[in-house]
Amino acid sequence: MLAIIFIVSIAKMPEILPNINKLHFIKTANIIDGKKVAQDIQKELKTQIETWIKQGNRRPCLIAILVGEDPASQTYIEKKMAASREVGIESKTIKLPVTSKESEIIDEIQKLNKDDSVDGILVQLPVPEHVSERHVCNAVDPLKDVDGFHTTNIGKLTLNSDTFIPATALAVLELIKRYNIPTFGKNIVVCGRSKNVGLPITLLLHSDAKNELPGGEATVTLCHRHTPPEELEFFAKHADIIISATGVVNLIKSHMVKRGACIIDVGITRITTKDGKTKLVGDVDFEGVSKVAEYITPVPGGVGPMTVAMLMSNTLKAAQHILKKNSA
Incomplete structure (x- = not known):
């Protein structure tokens, strides 16, 4: 009986073969490994920064402002600071109480704007409800706005001009x-x-x-x-x-x-x-x-x-732009 079934199956092959190309075989998608690409980018940045320093430039500096004690925000800040250390960027987090007034946060930002040793400034979002996110983001000097949230930088982006x-x-x-x-x-x-x-x-x-x-x-x-x-x-x-x-x-x-x-x-x-x-x-x-x-x-x-890696890239870009402006 088995032999007969086998012969019949072979006989059916001419009918089956033309339809094989129409079958959809299940195939798992290729995984886009953001973690691996981020590691590659950070290695590239580390090399670029060391070259930058050997050329006589100071080490890029990134300052983060964290308002309040939101656990998710604290985790994000820690990841950003760890990445900074990994690529060779000097970094620091300024922690402000959740009760801070909007004017107090902006005063802190203005100090950093005027500090020539600081290249990048970021305010970890979200900010407390009593604080205007737009006012705070617009307080950052556009040349130090490594988050790219300032109205000037968003405007440049709409015009496809080079920006953060x-x-x-x-x-x-x-x-x-x-x-x-x-x-x-x-x-x-x-x-x-x-x-x-x-x-x-x-x-x-x-x-x-x-x-x-x-x-x-x-x-x-x-x-x-x-x-x-x-x-x-x-x-x-x-x-x-x-x-x-x-x-x-x-x-x-x-x-x-x-x-x-x-x-x-x-x-x-x-x-x-x-x-x-x-x-x-x-x-x-x-x-x-x-x-x-x-x-x-x-x-x-x-x-x-990848988001963290690109923030590091923006910080190096900020240092390069500030040097270019000061040398002009």
């Missing part, structure tokens, strides 16, 4: 470049319109590559909380690249992603698992989407480490 790019947006762009993911003429969906992440990413990817700040030459659709779910799904299904930065868990699911797309997950949300433990997750259903996409970033280990 917000670190998370720069992280996304750098990952796309280092993994050789094409953007020219591609459809890109950005979920989230924040002025620190979603909007800068959109500005970088849609613009002309011939500008002073080269753009990605893509067609970019910017979606946000008021985009109807069915419209988001429509746009996502036609996207070659999806970048999500909303903090909405499982916003992007496998049925919304076309095969072969690139998925950049910027979202970070801490959830409690069934066993009572906590873990970080992104906006993307990683398990499902990784079976459809060609490239995908994990959370954690994707955009997060």
Whole structure:
């Protein structure tokens, strides 16, 4: 009986072979390893900084201001300070009480603006509710604004002029470049319109590559909380690249992603698992989407480490720009 079945199967092969190419085999997406790329960038920066110092320049200096004792903010600051030490940037955190008045925070910033030994200034966000985030960000000297949040730097970004790019947006762009993911003429969906992440990413990817700040030459659709779910799904299904930065868990699911797309997950949300433990997750259903996409970033280990690395890059850039201005 077994022999007969085998013969029949062979006889059916001519019918089966033409259809093999139509089958979709499950393939796990290539992981975009932000942690590895961040380590590579920090090694490059360390070499550049040591060369900079050997040329007779002082060591770049980054000062962070932390208002209050928010645990997440403290963790982010610690990571930034550790990265500074790793690449050879002098760094310090100024801690202010949560009750600090807006005028007191701005006074501290103004002191740093006038300090010629300081190259980069960042105010860890969010600030307390009684403090205006915009007033505080605009108090930082645009030449020392390594976060890229000052109105002047955001304005330059809209005009594709060379400026400080917000670190998370720069992280996304750098990952796309280092993994050789094409953007020219591609459809890109950005979920989230924040002025620190979603909007800068959109500005970088849609613009002309011939500008002073080269753009990605893509067609970019910017979606946000008021985009109807069915419209988001429509746009996502036609996207070659999806970048999500909303903090909405499982916003992007496998049925919304076309095969072969690139998925950049910027979202970070801490959830409690069934066993009572906590873990970080992104906006993307990683398990499902990784079976459809060609490239995908994990959370954690994707955009997060890259954001810190690009902040270090901005700090070196600030030192170089300040030297150029003082030498003019």
